Amino acid sequence: MTSRDLAAWAGQLTFGDLPGHVRHATTRHLLDGIGNAVAARRLGHGRAGWSVAAALGGPPEARPLTGNQAHSAPAAGMATAVLVHALDFDDTHAGALVHATAVALPAAFAVGQQVRASGAQILTATTVGLETACRLGLASPHGFHSRGLHATGVVGPLAAALVTGTLCGLTVDQLVDAIGIAGSAAGGLLEFLDTDADTKALHPGTATLNGILAARLAAAGAGGPPSVLEGRRGLYAALSARDSDITAVTAGLGSRWEAAAIGIKPYPSCQLMHVTLDAVGAALAGRMVDPARITEIEVHLHPDSIPIVCGPNTGVAAPRSTYDGKFDLPWSVAALIHDGTVDIATYTAESIARAAVLATAAKVRVVESGIGGPAAAAPGHARITLDDGRILHGRVAGSRGTVALPLDDTELRAKFSANCADHPAAGELADRVFALADEPGLSAVLDLAATIAAQN
Incomplete structure (x- = not known):
């Protein structure tokens, strides 16, 4: 046995x-x-x-x-x-x-x-x-x-x-x-x-x-x-x-x-959203972009990740609790764009109540990637479209902190x-x-x- x-x-x-x-x-x-x-x-x-x-x-x-x-x-x-x-x-x-x-x-x-x-x-x-x-x-x-x-x-x-x-x-x-x-x-x-x-x-x-x-x-x-x-x-x-x-x-x-x-x-959030946060960070390339100028944020996600971090409440309402925010990919992506980082302070009662962050979260569109293998080891891809037509691309082979990128x-x-x-x-x-x-x-x-x- x-x-x-x-x-x-x-x-x-x-x-x-x-x-x-x-x-x-x-x-x-x-x-x-x-x-x-x-x-x-x-x-x-x-x-x-x-x-x-x-x-x-x-x-x-x-x-x-x-x-x-x-x-x-x-x-x-x-x-x-x-x-x-x-x-x-x-x-x-x-x-x-x-x-x-x-x-x-x-x-x-x-x-x-x-x-x-x-x-x-x-x-x-x-x-x-x-x-x-x-x-x-x-x-x-x-x-x-x-x-x-x-x-x-x-x-x-x-x-x-x-x-x-x-x-x-x-x-x-x-x-x-x-x-x-x-x-x-x-x-x-x-x-x-x-x-x-x-x-x-x-x-x-x-x-x-x-x-x-x-x-x-x-x-x-x-x-x-x-x-x-x-x-x-x-x-x-x-x-x-x-x-x-x-x-x-x-x-x-x-x-x-x-x-x-x-x-x-x-990041102090669900592992399955980390690669997306890294991809969005790569698209921003260290720049602070005015969230008001963003028209769409397209992110590609492993099919196993979607039910966990893109539930029916995500992107349409504020996180129901600070812990819920850690499983809300659209909101977490928006927080990264607004704050330039995702850390412990991201998930406080005051932070998750920000109307401006929720407005940006509503611009996140999730596309199923169709990639196989473990979801937590999948690559990430993000496209941020601005109001002047420019598109900021971000691609990462995996998320930071994993065995591939320790x-x-x-x-x-x-x-x-x-x-x-x-x-x-x-x-x-x-x-x-x-x-x-x-x-x-x-x-x-x-x-x-x-x-x-x-x-x-």
């Missing part, structure tokens, strides 16, 4: 088995996830997850990232996961279309504190989570989304269960049970796309919570179906609307690393520092994360993150 092969790999993986480039990739994603959580906390996002975690309480096993009060590991993991994903600024694997760090980091940090793991052990467990989440998504690209499910919410519990199980020293049989139990918690409806709901930001939180609980249940003797992946009522048969290739979960496991192929976002460490540090509001301790925190393998545990990292997040 595939779950046994996955469990056997995860159960025996050591820090020494990780190639240098994989270790570095994992630390990059940890740094990015920490920065996103810090930004969310200092800006007041993720409060519901934080409040519920505090109310759940439990034995003081782990502090949530950016906090000082310890809760049970499941509660701490949930609160951290909601923060990491709250701004939709966290990383994305293009082929799998999953937010791997949003479930791997919270489980590794919470359970790592619980068992007093070293930095090297936490980094190894995080890599297990990243690799598992990406491979589970790759087995059926866009299949869960096509069924109306958030892929991160589907694969997240299984990835978090493996992270937890490896840190807790579960046997291979127990890891198989943990994966099987976690599969029954897989879900995450995309219905939020038609409303102003917060549920997408909560999906990694419930996934992490359920993954940690699944591993604990397995350790206590509960059994899970070993056929949870390929079974006739398993994950893909029940939850994917497209064909699946179960061999993708374990093919090249230990030699080909999907954890090193995860993109880091330059952000380098300097750019990643700049994003991290901005998320930390340029706090003077941000540099020290970044250095410690990049050297996590040498840390005895997480105390110094957690202390710095809490200090930085506390600033106004």
Whole structure:
């Protein structure tokens, strides 16, 4: 069974088995996830997850990232996961279309504190989570989304269960049970796309919570179906609307690393609109164009992206919430034209209420590109027509931050520092994360993150 092969790999993986480039990739994603959580906390996002975690309480096993009060590991993991994903600024694997760090980091940090793991052990467990989440998504690209499910919410519990199980020293049989139990918690409806709901930001939180609980249940003797992946009522048969290739979960496991192929976002919005924002930016070529002079903005979009970022409300009404704006491609394109950038300040209550930006959004015309392959790895094309007949063209081969056009460490540090509001301790925190393998545990990292997040 595939779950046994996955469990056997995860159960025996050591820090020494990780190639240098994989270790570095994992630390990059940890740094990015920490920065996103810090930004969310200092800006007041993720409060519901934080409040519920505090109310759940439990034995003081782990502090949530950016906090000082310890809760049970499941509660701490949930609160951290909601923060990491709250701004939709966290990383994305293009082929799998999953937010791997949003479930791997919270489980590794919470359970790592619980068992007093070293930095090297936490980094190894995080890599297990990243690799598992990406491979589970790759087995059926866009299949869960096509069924109306958030892929991160589907694969997240299984990835978090493996992270937890490896840190807790579960046997291979127990890891198989943990994966099987976690599969029954897989879900995450995309219905939020038609409303102003917060549920997408909560999906990694419930996934992490359920993954940690699944591993604990397995350790206590509960059994899970070993056929949870390929079974006739398993994950893909029940939850994917497209064909699946179960061999993708374990093919090249230990030699080909999907954890090193995860993109880091330059914009705090849905990954599927990033290539369009880059194409529009290329058309503007650094110029500020008077929006009143624009008669049409034509953008070419992958067919899988259109239902996600071009819903019936987009381009005809203001975003229903700040989170809704992150899935409104016409409005986000218009904001880029008006402001010259798309950043955290783009998606505030005041910003999404701007009538002038909505008027420009109404000029966006979406054309289906007909291009195959993963939507998050598609090229972008934009045409901006001005009132004097001039047409500004923008073409990009892919979006910045993806594995094909990655952000380098300097750019990643700049994003991290901005998320930390340029706090003077941000540099020290970044250095410690990049050297996590040498840390005895997480105390110094957690202390710095809490200090930085506390600033106004």
